Amino acid sequence: MRILSFTQTMKKNIVFKRKVPIMRYVFGVAFFFMGIAWLVTGNLFGMIFCGMSIFFFNRDGSEIELDIKRYRTFVELFGFRFGKWEDLPDIEYVSVFSTTESAKVRALSAEATVKNDIIVLNLFYNGNHRIKAYATTDKEDAFKVAKQIAERLKIDILDATEAESKWI
Template structure:
């Protein structure tokens, strides 16, 4: 049984670049300027690239991948020595500055960690409800204990 989760897309500014290139390419093709096809081809990765996580419960492996059009690039890693899953929460601050205008945004983010004896791997980072639902599903499939960090 393979569990599949999409974790994120490219940041918004790259997605908007893709949209801009696509619109520009279409406008150039309509204007009989055929190099607009190049702009459309360049826009495709910006619009359709995403990342995700595959967990193979039968073979005890996981794969973090980058995907585009169903092609999932990444390598499988062994999970047989995993000890447990742990949910933690942190505060993450994202900042953006344009010219003299700066903006910071702080959010509470929940993270699902896969714990090994000498290593921990971040599987998913999202809202509390999403992380807890995914954690329960993964813990059940891999027969691992699910722990919550103390606040």
């Protein structure tokens, strides 16, 4: 199951967006229709539910422009991305490692937790500072993106997906 989407535009930009879990869509649609039903009956409290439903459809992610050397983390709502661009610091290396990601969906008293094994790419600078550049469930895809970043920024790749880390 793929939990993240990835876009490359002419191999200059790297964008990853976390996919919205299906339960968030379900809660968002339910809140929206409950709000509409209350509005139709004349209850203005329905506007609050319609407004709350919008926040169930947002996505977060990051975008890196390799040629201009800038990046941003963003929140996307209905196709519009909101986030501040920052200059990319002097990156020392790209780290590729495996981890587990948990996503919690809450609505009123209901809660669901979904855990997935993912592979994350971090860009390290100034020793231990990092920028989360990309995440995927596909190891080949992760190394493909890591190689692209390494070639464009002329840096090394650290493979930390196994117990023994190694430089590529």
